[in-house]
Amino acid sequence: LENDVLLATALNFSKNYKRARVEYSISLIVQTDNEYCLMVKSVQEKADWKLYLNVDTKTFFVNSAIFENSNFKVEVKLSNYRPNTGLSDSIFQFTLPKDVELVEL
Secondary structure, three states: OOOOOHHHHHHOOOOOHHHHHHHEEEEEEEEOOOEEEEEEEEOOOOOOEEEEEEEEOOOOOEEEEEEEEOOOEEEEEOOOOOOOOOOOHHHHOOOOOOOOOOOOO
């Protein structure tokens, strides 16, 4: 997938959608009350692969992804994940050790 990883692509698809539209052809294959099925292909003619993303209609999270080419097929099902839950400010606080002198520049 040209240095893309299937799971990473699926998880970050909505965030990178504008960039993806330049490099990939994206088509709506099937729509149900619960999911959209999108087919993603490279715009390069020599690329021989397809990625199917099943996207939840309410959350727009990817529920599953299928990658296939002429040699193999890989299916990934995603459940109970929470992307971008936020980071606590406390992880960025630094406590200076007792034996260290602080030099401000």
